[in-house]
Amino acid sequence: MTPVEQRAPGRWQIGTVLSIKRETPRVKSFRISVPMWIEHLPGQHYEVRLTAPDGYRAQRSYSIASSPLDAGEIELTIDRIEDGEVSPYFDEVVREGDQVELRGPFTSYFVWRGESPALLVGGGSGVVPLMAMLRHRRRTMPELPMRLLHSVRTSDDVIYACELGHDAILTFTREPPAGWSGHTGRLDAPLVQQAARTFSDGVAFVCGSNGFVESAAGLLLEAGFAAIRVRTERFGPSG
Numbered sequence: 311m312t313p314v315e316q317r318a319p320g321r322w323q324i325g326t327v328l329s330i331k332r333e334t335p336r337v338k339s340f341r342i343s344v345p346m347w348i349e350h351l352p353g354q355h356y357e358v359r360l361t362a363p364d365g366y367r368a369q370r371s372y373s374i375a376s377s378p379l380d381a382g383e384i385e386l387t388i389d390r391i392e393d394g395e396v397s398p399y400f401d402e403v404v405r406e407g408d409q410v411e412l413r414g415p416f417t418s419y420f421v422w423r424g425e426s427p428a429l430l431v432g433g434g435s436g437v438v439p440l441m442a443m444l445r446h447r448r449r450t451m452p453e454l455p456m457r458l459l460h461s462v463r464t465s466d467d468v469i470y471a472c473e474l475g476h477d478a479i480l481t482f483t484r485e486p487p488a489g490w491s492g493h494t495g496r497l498d499a500p501l502v503q504q505a506a507r508t509f510s511d512g513v514a515f516v517c518g519s520n521g522f523v524e525s526a527a528g529l530l531l532e533a534g535f536a537a538i539r540v541r542t543e544r545f546g547p548s549g
């Protein structure tokens with residue numbers, strides 16, 4: 311009998327960093343070739359593991375930003391958290407050609423399977439899994455109604471800035487760019503109602519810090535979404 315090799319997501323494997331793109335002063339995107347790649351659903355994540363020379367290990371989850379059409383590779387977008395163990399390592403140390411240990415993709419209920427219409431609500435780096443949904447929809451079903459509502463601090467903090475088009479609504483919570491006539495401040499009921507117009511019979515995906523997700527999910531319910539149609543993913547502490 312021929313042994314069957316165990317494939318991802320269960321098994322740790324070594325990926326190679328193909329390219330690195332600086333998105334914002336704190337955020338970089340890493341294109342990584344994955345030898346045991348298997349097709350993911352937009353919204354899924356990988357686990358990444360660092361091992362120090364003394365054997366100490368740190369493991370973190372990172373959402374996939376790329377479409378599953380990019381066979382054999384994934385893009386991870388990592389926001390540098392000051393004093394963090396893993397994210398500053400990616401920001402400062404990892405270079406093109408480096409090898410990284412990872413496994414995935416991991417299933418969760420936070421996946422987009424083509425449901426429509428779809429409203430995506432992201433705070434800061436919470437936009438990462440939502441970008442996989444936007445990118446995949448643009449390449450497979452561009453006519454499908456999907457809209458991104460993205461909350462960022464300042465104009466320097468807009469991840470994927472050159473890819474955000476008419477299907478994205480931004481709000482700047484701290485400092486908007488010069489001449490900005492759109493929304494400023496945190497998400498509020500009028501903004502969410504505007505974004506949810508004609509979308510509230512669909513599905514909503516909310517991703518960001520704990521506080522952002524709490525507040526955005528509450529506003530979506532007020533805007534007419536059924537609780538069962540609001541899917542959330544939390545990246546960590548409020549911020």
Ligand SMILES: Cc1cc2nc3c(=O)[nH]c(=O)nc-3n(C[C@H](O)[C@H](O)[C@H](O)COP(=O)(O)OP(=O)(O)OC[C@H]3O[C@@H](n4cnc5c(N)ncnc54)[C@H](O)[C@@H]3O)c2cc1C
Pocket residue numbers: 355370371372373374387388389390391392393394395396397398435438439519543544545546547548549
């Ligand atoms: C399913 C899932 C998907 C994720 N996807 C992404 C992604 O695509 N991109 C990404 O950048 N991150 C993502 N994260 C967060 C990521 O896993 C790490 O938590 C983050 O990179 C911090 O790790 P660290 O080792 O640098 O910091 P740590 O050493 O874990 O923490 C250092 C300090 O920062 C605080 N902290 C930890 N996380 C955050 C945070 N998110 N905001 C503010 N303070 C924090 C901690 O409480 C601690 O005080 C995801 C998390 C989950 C659960």
